[in-house]
Amino acid sequence: MYFDTKKGPVYEPENQLLSNLYKVLEKHAPILEGSRLFEDLVEVYEDLEMNLKEDSEDGKTIEINKPIATELQRRERIHA
Template sequence: MYFDTKNRTVFSPQNDKLMPFYKVLEQHNQTLGGSNLFDDLVETYEYLDFVFKDKEETQDEPITSS
């Protein structure tokens, strides 16, 4: 899933914990889209999605000892 804003395309999150945040952004895109506040919220959402994705990948890596 995704939706387009005035400045970018916002994709659904990799982590389900962020789905409520995504839905709020999608719902308010028409009224707030293009504003500085909305752009900041989208950047925060994308950053959190990246952090959660990176954390999941790190946990999936096998532990090796030397």
């Protein structure tokens, strides 16, 4: 499944860790679409989805009890 935005479709995540974020984006897209905040949130969502997919393909396990900010910082260091 997916929902459309002006910049293209946003697809439902393969990784269920991102389901709640996807639902929030989908729910608020009609109101927030076009705002810098919404575009940033969609970008973060899509980056997380891609990184989680890469990690699962590499056999890595993501700890779901880690704060998101810590996980994002770790990923930023890896991709820098």
